[in-house]
Amino acid sequence: MKRRQVLGGLGVALLTSFSGPSLGQYVLPKGQVRLVFNENPYGPSPKAIAAVNEVVALSAYYPDSPTDFPILDNLKKAIAQRHNLTPEHLLVSSGSNEALQAAILAYGEKGKILVPALTYDAHLGYARQLGFEVVTVPLRNDMQVDLDAMSAQVDDTTSLIYLANPNNPAGIPIDSAALRSFCRKVGNRALVIVDEAYNELTDSPVDQSMVDLVRDEQNVLITRTFSKIFGMAGMRVGYALGQPETITRVNSTLMAWPNGIGLTAAYHSYLDEEFIAFSRQKILEGRAMVYATLQRAGVTPVPSHTNFVFADIGIESTDFVAQMASRNVLIRGGYPGYPTHIRISMGKLEDLNIFDRVFSEVYAASV
Structure with a gap:
């Protein structure tokens, strides 16, 4: 299954003031207090909104021509530069969840997928629907991911190991030194996916991140999203960092099409310190x-x-x-x-x- 190189829809509605009710408005129900989906209601960045307003008329055109529309390349270069990697270490997806699903599709046939018993699981339902075996490991009594118990389950039939750091819904980060040691130990048997959707909100984002393992050529895939601190949940942009051969393999199973509006907003949000x-x-x-x-x-x-x-x-x-x-x-x-x-x-x-x-x-x- 190859990635389609065309734009399948914006996925974003721009709001316009109306004198009365209208069909198709992208609005929350009046009076609703929405504390359920881990969204950031303060986003997107004002600079992102301004940039989107300037380019929305280009929505008639597919955004995947680097000559005419270099936004995807610009975003990848900005992310790669920040992490001291090359664009070849990076893919951009429709939210980080698409990257997670693509990794499952690319690697899951090898064998079991090992996960904590309580964790983010939208992509794990996808794995089960594909008929892949998902093996869960209980958390420790202190709500921490039990890396020792997970390590004991890793063998040659393990295809993937998924860890959210910090974990969702507990909200606790995994001890950095222990997680680095775990990734190095088990990475020779299975790809370790570290979902860093909330990394920017931790007390020490650089220390908590496992991106340094990508620079050290370890067998890890780091996923990030623009849905959380950047406040872009409705625009569906995420990315993954890994070894070039891993990125190529996962990229080949992405199914969503590039979103020119989302890419534009993501680029300007990423630079808006x-x-x-x-x-x-x-x-x-x-x-x-x-x-x-x-x-x-x-x-x-x-x-x-x-x-x-x-x-x-x-x-x-x-x-x-x-x-x-x-x-x-x-x-x-x-x-x-x-x-x-x-x-x-x-x-x-x-x-x-x-x-x-x-x-x-x-x-x-x-x-």
Whole structure:
């Protein structure tokens, strides 16, 4: 299956003011507090929006001509330069999830895919639908990924190992030294995918990242996304870093088409250091607010290095989430093996003030 070299659709709707209701508007329901998908409501970068407004009329043309439209090459060069790699170490995908699915398609036939029992799993459902074996390893009691237990499961029938760092939904980063050692140890048997969707939000993004292993020619694939700190979830742009032969193999199984608008926004967002700092600060402020809400209710949150907070509320979470939704506040719950845990994404600060009030009222009535 080869990548199609044409644009399949923008995937983005530009909003225009209307005097009344209209079909096809790309808007949230009025009054909804959306704390469910780990989005960043402060994005995209103003510079990205300005750039998109300038080029949206070019949407009639496919963006994959480097002579006429060098945006894909420019984005790859900017990312590669920041990580001291070459563009050959990089692919750009429709969100990082497409890169994850492409890696599964490229490597999964070899054998089992090894993953933590509680982790991001949209691409793992894809693997199961393809008939690939997905083997789960329980987390440690402290909610950390159990690298020793995972290492013990790796053998010649292992095709892939998937690790989200920080893990989702727990929000905890894996110890850097331990993860580097793990990747070096098992990489000679299987490709290790390290999903760094939330890396920019950790306390030490450079130390937490495993990109140095790519420079050291280790058998790893690092995935990143523009959906989180860059606030571009609706534009669907992500990327992966790995050895050139790995990138070539995974790139051959990508199925989405280049998104000229998304690439333009991603390039300008990536270079907008002022927005990145602003976005990070707002997320940290929001996280502190959610901590305070939970702690006042007697709930201890799992320490997070992301734009979401995971917590055991001590009561069945599915009904609690439904009660919150009935008050127009959307959060996550119902995690297999963790029936009393919820996950709250960071919204705008005014949304988190509403969350504080609604959570406090619903929780007090539930315990």
